[in-house]
Amino acid sequence: GNSVTQMEGPVTLSEEAFLTINCTYTATGYPSLFWYVQYPGEGLQLLLKATKADDKESNKGFEATYRKETTSFHLEKGSVQVSDPAVYFCALKDSSASKIIFGSGTRLSIRP
Amino acid sequence: NAGVTQTPKFQVLKTGQSMTLQCAQDMNHEYMSWYRQDPGMGLRLIHYSVGAGITDQGEVPNGYNVSRSTTEDFPLRLLSAAPSQTSVYFCASRMTVATDTQYFGPGTRLTVL
Numbered sequence: 377g378n379s380v381t382q383m384e385g386p387v388t389l390s391e392e393a394f395l396t397i398n399c400t401y402t403a404t405g406y407p408s409l410f411w412y413v414q415y416p417g418e419g420l421q422l423l424l425k426a427t428k429a430d431d432k433e434s435n436k437g438f439e440a441t442y443r444k445e446t447t448s449f450h451l452e453k454g455s456v457q458v459s460d461p462a463v464y465f466c467a468l469k470d471s472s473a474s475k476i477i478f479g480s481g482t483r484l485s486i487r488p
Numbered sequence: 489n490a491g492v493t494q495t496p497k498f499q500v501l502k503t504g505q506s507m508t509l510q511c512a513q514d515m516n517h518e519y520m521s522w523y524r525q526d527p528g529m530g531l532r533l534i535h536y537s538v539g540a541g542i543t544d545q546g547e548v549p550n551g552y553n554v555s556r557s558t559t560e561d562f563p564l565r566l567l568s569a570a571p572s573q574t575s576v577y578f579c580a581s582r583m584t585v586a587t588d589t590q591y592f593g594p595g596t597r598l599t600v601l
Binding site: 408410412417418419420421422425427465469471474475476478479480481 | 492519523528529530531533536538546578580585586588589590591592593594595
């Protein structure tokens, strides 16, 4: 079945450090891939969406590239900010399925 | 638009009590769903609905009931609360079952003593 595996957290970085959160997936066909962000006390918000291989998406300084050859959709940011602490979820939706499958989430903290 | 709204925001129950978590959306979305979020386990799908009058089970449906009498509302009922149902519950909606982008409510934090 479909599944998403993302790196366990927490990830703790200094302000302006480089961020990578790894995400790999297992799916049949060509799923859509997502990154959602959950700020403290809030629901999930869509951060990035990619629908086909080699799509490179960016939003709020975050980037991710849909890589079919490695079945990955890693999240990156060149310089994390004090506004970025949150839990980040990788997810996929197979075009033939109704359900969105979520990874377990990775918590990002910034060192004071 | 208010988007997806959930009430209450917090709730404490005793074992065996019943309650209903409310969810509403004002975007005329056909597809609605309920998730629970537990530490280290991400989001797990409880129940979903592809349209008014149609509901189906997700991966963890036991102990929960749903109904979808209108497009806007999708309440989640706990029939006899158990400590294992202590969790944060999120309602979500999207335009249709085939649509990718999903919108989430702010969540309900439930504690069962």
